[in-house]
Amino acid sequence: MSLQALEDDALTRVYSQRSDLAPYDELVSGGVPRPHNGKLVEHLEAAGSISLKMAVAEARNLIADGGVTGAEAEPWRIDPLPVVLADWEKLEAGLIQRARLNDALYSDLYGEQKLLRRGVLPAEAVLTNPGYTRFAVGGAKAKLALSACDLGRDADGNWQVLASQCENPVGMGYAMVGRRVVAQVFSALHRESELRRLRNFYHQLAATLMEAAPDKSENPRVALFTAGIRSRYGSDQGYLATLLGFALAEADDIITQNGRLWLRTGDELEPLEVVLRCVPSADADPLEFSGDAAIGVPGMAQALRAGRLAAANPLGSAVLDSPALLPYLPRLARELLGEDLALPSPQVWWCFDTDYTQTHLGELVLREIGGRGRVIDGSRLTVPERSALLDQINARPERWCGAEPLPLSSTPVVAPGGLEPRRFILRSFQVWGSRGYSVMPGGFGRVGFDPGQLVIGVDSLAKDVWVGTAASSGAVEPLESVGLRSGHGPVAISPRVAGTLAAIGRFAERASSKARLLRRIDDLASDYASNPGTPGHGALDALLAAASAYTTLKVEARSESEPGQAAAAPTAPGSEAEYVRRVALGEIVGGLRYDVGRLLANTAQVRDLMSSDVWSVLGRLERTLTSADADSDLQAVLGEVVEALLSFSGIHAESMVRDSSWAFLDAGMRTERARFTLELLRTSRAASERLPKQAQEFTAEEVLRVADSVISYRRRAAVGIGPVLPDDAELGLLVDDTSNPRSIAFQYTALAFDMETAGDRELAQAASGLLAPSGWDARMDALDFFGAKLRARHFSRQAPRMQEVS
Amino acid sequence: MRYKITHSTSYSYDAEVEGCYERACLRPRDTGTQQVLEFSITASPAVGYVETHTDVYGNYSTYLELPGGTQQIEVVSTSVVDVWGAGDDPLTATVAQAAALSDRLDPRELADFTSQSRLVRFSGGLRAYSAPVLAPDRPLAEALEELLANIHRDFDYRKGVTGVGTSVEQVLSCKEGVCQDFAHLFVGACRMAGLAARYVSGYLETDPPPGRAKLRGADATHAWASVWTGERWLDLDPTNNKNADERHITLAWGRDFDDVSPLRGIVMTEAKHSQLKVAVDVEAV
Structure with a gap:
């Protein structure tokens, strides 16, 4: 047996003997693997530590290629080892009960309020909670479509509920991302394990949302209501939207009229009947609540109150998440359900009730009610931190709870030295349906960053959680019967989305044009920069002039001379190469990196509309540019950029349905390509005007090269169907030739088709006439005018909101 | 009227x-x-x-x-x-007794009107200002009367210094404000002493300056406080140092200005x- 194999054989054994395992470990017990982990351990040992480390890297790449980000656009992280649960059935029953309890509690707190009136629940525990939404009291009856909670194990391995997470249950998208990544990294293991699939959960959620439509309409419009780029977990929401098949809608996409909400599409309004609310209640409606006015929709709360709109979850569900309610849950379960509470919670001391927390700060986990909802491990606070926290608690004792810390279970993660234990938390999701609540089999697992970390937030290292089919109660796999109502109709898109799609097309094309142009300049510079007066040098000057006009970045060493006379001007040696490098790699507006950055940022905003292939192409593009530095071979870098953007436009051409989404993306691309070609021709012609005929022809050929049309020119010239002189060919091929996909005429024809597709006859007609003016400047003006009209008619945002109080 | x-x-x-x-x-x-x-x-x-x-x-x-x-x-x-004006049945309770009798209120009212709210926060400054006046064993009537008088004496009525988001703490430090600020201050003082108190929004009929005709639009929105005496809600107007009467028209009440x-x-x-x-x-x- 080799040394490597010897070590590998020991992976689980070494892990099982570590002194920092929790009292209950998910993988091993008493020094040997738990029986249900047999297959996992077998794979783990067979793979060995090196393969495990490669699995970590592979997971990281898959996530990067998928464009999945965590908070603040940091890359999302997952440990590739799944956590396999064997005791699911009992847990599932407890979770369903918890969901029913949350629903009954919501219904009473926002309805009759018997619990408060009769003192079953102390009124302060609800009314001092900022999440308690008075505006929602007495409104239309709302179902808690989703219930969620964070779970951890106690020392005996029994599950306890650490906190409910009904207001904004982050992780429904991440759970599926994690499953897909792990299933790919450990494909053999995944194939051999009979797991309960996650997808039923999403089918059920989609069906439940559609059922929630107020008028029971046949084909209700449902949207994920999001804060967009202001969302901390936009990636989770985008992924969830894709899984559910509903569009993301931000405040700007929605308008309230006659007490109802409408989605703004091109020129009409579509009724919006249900929202999956990914915006906190406090930010959902700036008219009623004091949150961020830019995120919310004025009138939304009124529409919800009156039952003209349904939300999952309904407004004010944050009150259910309060740790101050935990001590009352056993009583509430008996009161509301007539049952004993199945899943306990750790003991909690509410600071409003008792000062036990204040005197035992170092032994407890502190949970903030409302605010940022902080969870703090008291034992990890320094003395000054402890006293600062104590001041905050004493100022608002009703906003804080102390909770007995649970040891949690440990589970292995792949670390540089082999397997290391981390404490484990599971976020479970329950969704309402015609058969009551059902539970996502598994959920959004997370582990701490170090072995002793007991407070494990949403931003921690994720874990995929596996539940075997053997652990299923058998009655909860209603895949077929849950079926989505079909006939969703083509999704009309909002001005924000239309504008974003056009920006994607524009920046992709812009980056590609720049890379092509820079590539030629770099090439010419290495051959002709030190040979003034040669035709090649003249062409170099002309392309530099085009580059500085198109990028708005000037060539520094040449700033004193007129572009057309550059041949006579002294040139600092190497300044052209320096310029190319600056435009290609500099972090400047107008530079290539900037365009690619804008392309990525815009794509991230409409991730629900993008094909998943797009992310791996963009990931590659981003890596190419980030890894490039002063020593990189620029030709190679630019070549890779051009290639990646070709794949990008290929995906867009081959895998997008020709609907209005496609049309606006295409329009962005077409207008930009036309603008670039116009600029290239205008500037290079002006620059080479006074040059000898030979230099002019050299320049024209270079322009054809930049526009990727030199082969067509040669082929046509050779068989005698095109002009022999490149500068005539240039005009023919790049301007009027509708058969050349790089010509301006071709862009305008495509643009007219885009506008037809988007349903705008008037702009379609305008696009067809864009080549009518004569002269470069007039044509450029016509294109600019068209762009302004396109923006005004299709991308117009709502006016900003001004808050008035008197 | x-x-x-x-x-x-x-x-x-x-x-x-x-x-x-x-x-x-x-x-x-x-x-x-x-x-x-x-x-x-x-x-x-x-x-x-x-x-x-x-x-x-x-x-x-x-x-x-x-x-x-x-x-x-x-x-x-x-x-x-x-x-019509409220009858003025004499108040017999002490501050502490009235506070204890707030359990006669609906638990929801009790919780809302004795707790802090966004614009009415408890603080050391507020306690220092009000605790001696609202001492537990003082007769409620006397204590409230003195609190009204003190606020009227210590704070100048001035428009434009404070706004819709001004906290009680700020009013205490700048010593001036408008009816809304004084109502918040009064409500906060009562709540800190354990009394249930609510913020009332409404109107006040005003008199024109002596010898002048009343101008159109000269009246204003007004705000005052309402305190639970153990028997009933008593409306008090700290801006004008008096009980609310038949010239006070009530629009709405809540925890503070934000609610109403x-x-x-x-x-x-x-x-x-x-x-x-x-x-x-x-x-x-």
């Missing part, structure tokens, strides 16, 4: 308004000392959509949508209300500036 109240709020903008959403707390409620006979609300541009419900405190709350297309918005409410602001709105506009004008007429009829 019977009053006809006209309350107009107008905003003008330096750019066109695309649309406007308003939440109004402008319809007076019926109370033990007043009855509302008539109410209407109109707007310019004409109201596009309107809907009224009663909130958790029993106030009328109105949702309004106004179309855009103008640079000016005006909301006008008109009410006719009969008001007469009119707040979201206006969709590119405008950078807006100008607010409020005109109130309280006319005895």
